[in-house]
Amino acid sequence: MEIMDLYDENRQKTDKTYIRGSAQPKGFYRMVVHVCIFNKLGQLLIQQRTLNKKMPGLWDVTCGGAVSTHESSQMGAQRELFEELGLDIDFKHIRPLVTANFPMGFDDFYVINxxxxxxxxxxxxxxxxxxxxxxxxEVIKLRREEKFVRYKESFIRFLFDLSKDNRYVEI
Structure with missing residues (x-):
């Protein structure tokens, strides 16, 4: 059972939580994270979702998931990356490069080279x-073939552009 903290519209943590999979209370928001790792060739490390997951078999960015209760965005990103791919990166001094707001919450994207x-x-x-x-x-082709999670193509291009920017984190 995954328990998640709930936030107000200004991203301030409230004293409320909810269990993932249950109805999220109206007027409250959750936090999710995504990590995008790029190599020196400008390629994105992508993963394929298993067939028992939501959006089965689709390719996705490096990793992503819900931030659990009592976790910061950085802690959630570090945990998800380790759980999903076995990569142990310290996110203590890494900040999300962009946050995408969606109807039920906030999605922090970390871009790392x-x-x-x-x-x-x-x-x-x-x-x-x-x-x-x-x-x-290759990612755009997968997206057009409906084999990649349904991010807008412009957002995918934006993430690739950000990986070339001097604001990214190189580890």
Whole structure:
């Protein structure tokens, strides 16, 4: 059972929580995180969702998930990255590069440049079936073929552009 903190419209944590999968109370928001790791070739590390997950079999950015109760955005990003891919990166001094607001909450996107050996990944069996490096053109092609999570193409391009910006974090 996943318990998540609830926030007000100004992203201030309230004293309320809710159980993932239950009806989220109206007027409250949850926090989710996504991590996008790019290599020196400008490719994005993407993962394929298992068939038992929501949006089964689709490719997605490096990792993502809900921030649990008593976690900060950074703590949630660090935990999700370790759980899903076995990558242990300290997010203590890493801030999200962009936040996408959605009707039920806030989605922090972390953009990191780091060459990762695919052989070193430890995929979470319940959630991740595969991982690979993909160029912008490859991700757009997957998206157009409806094999990638339904981010807007402009947002995908934006994430790739951000990876070239001097504000990203290189580890």
């Amino acid at each position: 780091k060459d990762v050996d695919l052989e070193s990944l430890s995929l979470q069996e319940e959630e991740v079936s595969d991982a690979k490096w993909a160029s912008l053109d």
